[in-house]
Amino acid sequence: MAINMVARPDVPVRSTERPVPRWAERVAHLIPLLGLPVCFWRLPIGFGYGMGGAVMPPSVWNVPYVVSLSVLSECLALFCFGLVRWWGETVPEWVPRIGGRRVPPMAVIAPAGLAGLAFTGLLGYWLLTAFQLSGLRYPYAPGWDVLALTVSGLFSLWGPLLLAQTYGYYRRRVPRKGR
Secondary structure: OOOOOOOOOOOOOOOOOOOOOHHHHHHHHHHHHHHHHHHHHHHHHHOOOOOOOOOOOOOOOHHHHHHHHHHHHHHHHHHHHHHOOHHHOEOOOOOOOOOOOEOOHHHHHHHHHHHHHHHHHHHHHHHHHHOOOOOOOOOOOOOHHHHHHHHHHHHHOHHHHHHHHHHHHHHHHOOOOOO
């Protein structure tokens, strides 16, 4: 059964100036998925279950803090789509005063590159912890520490993937001599 998708005439079809490589599109979808396990990992901690490690004392602020941190990290992960979508190149029209203007490439490349470097630092910390190269270890009971290493390891892949995606954005947006 074929589905006929008819574009609405009142909604403009948007695309990027240059085609987005397939790998960059896949990475944009992967980054939010890598953040989900650590978001779910945090939830029991917010409710006071320490998973064999240190238990947070009961507080009215534990749950809102943990839920807000998880929502914030997923929102930031979804911002990575701006590196492969039109709204990462042109400000949407609904934004007051600057809507419709082109986004300067460095206004995207600089923060994305710095965030990628910061998250890559988390990967270094994770490697030191995972292989116990510096005496660091997670404060969880046996079994839980493996799960903590797994979810934080997935999360720490965000950095190198964001750097790769930022490089793809740079290649598409910054003109080079001879092009």
